[in-house]
Each structure stands twice: as structure tokens, then as C-alpha cells.
Amino acid sequence: MATLLAASLTAGCGLFGGSDEAGDSGDGTTAASGPLEKTTLKVGVMIGIDCAGAQLALLNDTFADEGLKIEATTIQSGALAIPSLASGEFDITFGNWVSFIKAQSAGVVDMKFIGESYLSTPNSNFAVIAGKDSPINSPKDLEGKKIAVNAKGNINELLLRAVLTANDVDFNKVKDNLVEMPFPNMAAAVQNKQVDAAAFIDPFVTAAQKEFGHKIVFDLTGAGPTENFPLSGFATKKDFAEQNPNTIAAFQRALLKGQQLAADRSKVEEALPKFAKMDPETAAIVKIGQFPTTIDAKRLQRVADLLVTYDMLEKKLDVEPLVVSMPSENG
Incomplete structure (x- = not known):
């Protein structure tokens, strides 16, 4: 896929x-x-x-x-x-x-x-995903971790900033670890541990779940400032x-x-x-x-x-x- x-x-x-x-x-x-x-x-x-x-x-x-x-x-x-x-x-x-x-x-x-x-x-799969066995299970767990985005300074970063801030996470502990890559490459990058997590949208989220069993850590457009x-x-x-x-x-x-x-x-x-x-x-x-x-x-x-x-x-x-x-x- x-x-x-x-x-x-x-x-x-x-x-x-x-x-x-x-x-x-x-x-x-x-x-x-x-x-x-x-x-x-x-x-x-x-x-x-x-x-x-x-x-x-x-x-x-x-x-x-x-x-x-x-x-x-x-x-x-x-x-x-x-x-x-x-x-x-x-x-x-x-x-x-x-x-x-x-x-x-x-x-x-x-x-x-x-x-x-x-x-x-909400639940339209603009989300942060991680490997099925990853210890990342909440926004707080992203501190210090590498996160794939398709471009820095764009919608991915804004949504991440908003959701992490709403969950009392200091974005300064995240922003230097953002890694740019195309959406279709992210699931494999998580699987190969090039990055710890990825912020992306369907159809890529569903494909990542189907092909690798990746889990959704949290919704980027759920209830809150980005709904x-x-x-x-x-x-x-x-x-x-x-x-x-x-x-x-x-x-x-x-x-x-x-x-x-x-x-x-x-x-x-x-x-x-x-x-x-x-x-x-x-x-x-x-x-x-x-x-x-x-x-x-x-x-x-x-x-x-x-x-x-x-x-x-x-x-x-x-x-x-x-x-x-x-x-x-x-x-």
C-alpha cells in the first residue's frame, strides 16, 4: 500500500x-x-x-x-x-x-x-499514530520523540501545537524533532523506527493500520480547539x-x-x-x-x-x- x-x-x-x-x-x-x-x-x-x-x-x-x-x-x-x-x-x-x-x-x-x-x-482520521507496540500512548509521551509531518510550519504543526498545549505539553520539547516526509512514506518510517510517531490523515492512517497494525495515539481534530x-x-x-x-x-x-x-x-x-x-x-x-x-x-x-x-x-x-x-x- x-x-x-x-x-x-x-x-x-x-x-x-x-x-x-x-x-x-x-x-x-x-x-x-x-x-x-x-x-x-x-x-x-x-x-x-x-x-x-x-x-x-x-x-x-x-x-x-x-x-x-x-x-x-x-x-x-x-x-x-x-x-x-x-x-x-x-x-x-x-x-x-x-x-x-x-x-x-x-x-x-x-x-x-x-x-x-x-x-x-472528530474521528475523521487526522491523527497521530505510532507502532502497535510503541510506549507512546498519550500526547505527553511525544516529548523528545521524532514525529513525521509532511511539512514544518503547516497545518500539521498548528494542530499538534494546539492539541499538545491543550494537554499541558510544552511544544518546545517537540518542535525540534519534527521530521518532514511525504504522507505515503510515514507508516513505513514508523515501522522501521526512523521516526517514533507520525501526524497524518486518511487514507494513509487506515492504510497504516491495515498494513502494519499501527495505533492511533490521539485525534488531531477532536473535541477542543481544533474540532x-x-x-x-x-x-x-x-x-x-x-x-x-x-x-x-x-x-x-x-x-x-x-x-x-x-x-x-x-x-x-x-x-x-x-x-x-x-x-x-x-x-x-x-x-x-x-x-x-x-x-x-x-x-x-x-x-x-x-x-x-x-x-x-x-x-x-x-x-x-x-x-x-x-x-x-x-x-
Whole structure:
């Protein structure tokens, strides 16, 4: 399982692209928004469940239905995709809100937030896991231990800080031991004792339990400061959004359809073997959170405020001006 997921993660451009004719069909227009300024988009995506709405949109050609051809590249994390967005390598990228908000605040790239992807609910398997025989059984046990995260300073670190602080654990005794690695490599790294624990999300948590018998130590989005937390979404550069409003609206409508498909668990189960190379038996038992069909500035403000609370952002960032409201399916 880990090998298959890792192979999928390293796939390059065009992995989930639309048909070759998608960007050239008709005159590239949509009835609601008028002519598209650009019909081929370079987009960063991930293979985790939190990107399932977009992956379903890709698999069901909803982008092509809007006159868009998507050249998709699989990314390790939103944090690592932001330089590609800033340089213009990506027109749009999936990512976690922590990395987006930190990059915006630091002036790395001036962004617009164009769609939410996933809300992690309690027991939706964004969790810290350890080996089945590990002495790690509580947040306190992580002090001094090596913990795998897909990127430092991102959503993993914020959730860890919040949950550990709520459990009276000094994060300073943990932060220097964070080890960056791709999600698909974490379960094997725990098994081989390269790290003591890992913080990651389904489908990788379920795969780790199934393949190695790893245990969940604690939930990162359970009751407390991170419950029902907005994890991820899509962003573009401000100037790209301003120069291509009809294209952005078309992308949002296609994403909306994918998010609506993801509300049907059977659709996600059917898609996981295709985009995450997961066997159907594992897909049937993974935990799933929520796939929002709107982009809520108040919800995203919660992320920015929590970053200030846990000293990951120097000053408060007002999120509302960064948000581009989602259009309805037909407008």
C-alpha cells in the first residue's frame, strides 16, 4: 500500500488532466460567465481524501464541462506548492490554509482564496499514530520523540501545537524533532523506527493500520480547539484572479460539482482506488470528514486567529478581503 501511494505521489503533470479537446471545444465560453480568459490551467493537487472533491471533479470531467483543461501535478504539501504558485508554474494550487495564510502574511505571494476543500471532523482520521507496540500512548509521551509531518510550519504543526498545549505539553520539547516526509512514506518510517510517531490523515492512517497494525495515539481534530477544523482549499495569485475572473468562476463551478459528488461516500470510495491507488477494501473503511460547498471567510479567519494564538503568525491577518465567493452551480 505504501509503495503504491508513494508511486502515485510522484506522478507528474497530466496525471488527472481533462481530455485533450477540453480547452478547445466550442468557443471556450460558459453561459453564466462569458468567455474564458484562459482554458488550460496548471493546478497542484494531492492524493489525500481532503482533495477528493477536486479529484472527483477531474475524474468526472466537470472541469471539461466548463471549458477547462486541467494539467494537474501531484504535490507533497501546500507549503511546498506555494513557490510554484508564486513563480507562475501553477495557476492554482491545492493546499492547507495554514501555509496559505502564513505565506500571504509574510508577503511571499499575494493570493486569493477561491474554494474550500475539506473540514476535518472528530474521528475523521487526522491523527497521530505510532507502532502497535510503541510506549507512546498519550500526547505527553511525544516529548523528545521524532514525529513525521509532511511539512514544518503547516497545518500539521498548528494542530499538534494546539492539541499538545491543550494537554499541558510544552511544544518546545517537540518542535525540534519534527521530521518532514511525504504522507505515503510515514507508516513505513514508523515501522522501521526512523521516526517514533507520525501526524497524518486518511487514507494513509487506515492504510497504516491495515498494513502494519499501527495505533492511533490521539485525534488531531477532536473535541477542543481544533474540532471541525478547516484544513484545505484552493488558492491562486491575486493578479491571476483579477485578470481571469471568468476562468476562476468556471473553476469554482467545476470544483463545486466535485464537492457535491464527494458528499456521497460511495463516490469517494469508488474514486480512491483511481486517484490514490488504494485497494477497494481499504477505501470502504477510511474515515471521511466534510466537503464544504461554500468558502466561508469566518471559518478561515479561525485558522488565522489560531496561528496568532500559537505564535505561528506575528500579527492578525484579515482573511475576508482574500476570499473570492463561490458562484452557484449555474451562475
